[in-house]
Amino acid sequence: MKMSGGVEWALHCCVVLTASHTPVPAAKLAELHDVSSSYLAKQLQALARAGLIHSVQGKSGGYVLTRAPESITLLDVVQAVDGPGRTFVCTEIRQRGPFATPADACTTPCPVSRAMWAAEDAWRQALAAVTIADLARDVDATSGPEALVGIQAWLTGGAS
Numbered sequence: 001m002k003m004s005g006g007v008e009w010a011l012h013c014c015v016v017l018t019a020s021h022t023p024v025p026a027a028k029l030a031e032l033h034d035v036s037s038s039y040l041a042k043q044l045q046a047l048a049r050a051g052l053i054h055s056v057q058g059k060s061g062g063y064v065l066t067r068a069p070e071s072i073t074l075l076d077v078v079q080a081v082d083g084p085g086r087t088f089v090c091t092e093i094r095q096r097g098p099f100a101t102p103a104d105a106c107t108t109p110c111p112v113s114r115a116m117w118a119a120e121d122a123w124r125q126a127l128a129a130v131t132i133a134d135l136a137r138d139v140d141a142t143s144g145p146e147a148l149v150g151i152q153a154w155l156t157g158g159a160s
Contacts, residue, residue: 006043006081009035011135013044014077017053018069018136019148020155023062028155043081050080069136075127088116 013029026044030037044063047053052072053063065072090113094101109117139147 002087003078004082006039006046007078009033009040010043010047010077010081011074011132013040013063014047014052014065014069014072014132015135015139015148016151016155017063017065018132019152020064021152022156023056023060023064024155025062028062032151032154046081047077050076052076052080065132069133070131072132073128074130074132074135075124077132078127086117087120088113090116 012033016029016032017024026041027037029044030040033040044053044055048055048063051066054066055061055063090109092103092106092110094110095103095106136148
């Protein structure tokens with residue numbers, strides 16, 4: 001399954017938001033990840049439209065998670081950024097060409113469609129089984145418990 005680069009950016013931002021007790025400005029998130037502010041803004045807007053993050057206005061404004069990180073799945077983020085539609089679309093190619101199967105004989109999806117949809121369903125189940133909290137714990141396990149603490153300090157100006 002192919003996902004846009006925005007999914008990766010959005011997931012990283014959600015993990016970072018778990019480390020902050022205050023709203024995080026989009027510019028700080030872009031700087032932290034060394035990514036385009038304008039492109040990241042689109043991903044943040046998609047997350048906000050999906051109700052996963054909320055924009056806080058004002059001098060100390062920025063973004064916060066709207067729910068506990070344990071209740072936001074990777075599938076939630078993927079669907080917010082890339083949309084909920086299927087990745088595989090059957091065009092009924094079996095009904096074309098010199099050996100076309102008549103439309104009235106195509107009463108069930110073809111083996112290709114069934115296999116692709118089964119793979120997509122497994123992929124979606126795998127994404128739904130992992131939460132933002134799981135990712136944050138993995139950051140602690142692979143980068144050390146000080147990684148997100150250091151990011152939080154950097155976001156609030158306490159470290160550089």
